[in-house]
Amino acid sequence: MKSDQAAISEHLFTLRDYIRWTLSEFHRHQVYFGHGHATAWDEACQLVLNAVDLPWDTDPAVLDARLLPAESMRVQEFVRQRTLERKPLPYITGEAWFMGLPFQVDERVLIPRSPIAELIEQGFEPWLRPGPVGRILDLCTGSGCIGIACALAFPEAEVDLADISGDALEVARQNIARYELEERVYARQGDLFAAVPGARYDLIVSNPPYVDQNDLADMPEEYGHEPALALGSGSDGLDITRRILREAGSHLAEDGLLVVEVGNSEVHLMSSLPELPLVWVELERGGNGVFVITAADLRAHQHLL
Structure with a gap:
């Protein structure tokens, strides 16, 4: 059986894909938003963009760009810390x-x-x-x-x-x-x-x-x-x-x-x-x-x- 990480990497490709998945994980784990973002959508966008070293105001056209394997792993690690450890996003990104x-x-x-x-x-x-x-x-x-x-x-x-x-x-x-x-x-x-x-x-x-x-x-x-x-x-x-x-x-x-x-x-x-x-x-x-x-x-x- 493939690991969860491998399965995610196999089925998610673009920044847009990873933002959607991150948003689903936030809702699934019922995380709390109060440390910089008022909505799950804003925080999901910020998490994914930060994980691939892009600024928050990146041109939306970039959302259809694909991630490298290392970038995918980093997004997944950020989401793990945010959902399972309940670590606020600013502590993850620094x-x-x-x-x-x-x-x-x-x-x-x-x-x-x-x-x-x-x-x-x-x-x-x-x-x-x-x-x-x-x-x-x-x-x-x-x-x-x-x-x-x-x-x-x-x-x-x-x-x-x-x-x-x-x-x-x-x-x-x-x-x-x-x-x-x-x-x-x-x-x-x-x-x-x-x-x-x-x-x-x-x-x-x-x-x-x-x-x-x-x-x-x-x-x-x-x-x-x-x-x-x-x-x-x-x-x-x-x-x-x-x-x-x-x-x-x-x-x-x-x-x-x-x-x-x-x-x-x-x-x-x-x-x-x-x-x-x-x-x-x-x-x-x-x-x-x-x-x-x-x-x-x-x-x-x-x-x-």
């Missing part, structure tokens, strides 16, 4: 996209997917005060995608990428080098603001761990590949966010701005700190749980924290 930019990723860092990208594209208007931005902090940086995107959006700024995880910062440094930003983007290791003692910033942006215990227990298998340190944050998901709120005031410039994503823990934060004047951002492209607060408002309400 690359994720954020704000239209590619970033290197592996299982040392969270896969970029923050809706904060929308705010960066808008220059954080209308919340960030007008004028040049001198210093930016990306707190809990992971891969460095938020801070690096900020550095590209504000070319006059110096940016610190802070994280408690040395492993994560190794990935962040690879991405700093990828964008040739070594002269104004710096990786800093430490527990929150301990990584940048005494520093003050015009803008602090953070996508900290914020998943509460109930959500963490119910997450699809794919999330088990991401570092636990980057996901959970206490029973209501807000342990780290509360620390950020307490400590950020002393690290913001007088007219500085704090931007934090807390996802579904937005409900817990609203109920636990109802008098704190957080502005919840309405996101045009979906997502939730991103708030902004000025340095002035944060300091004026420090007694609540």
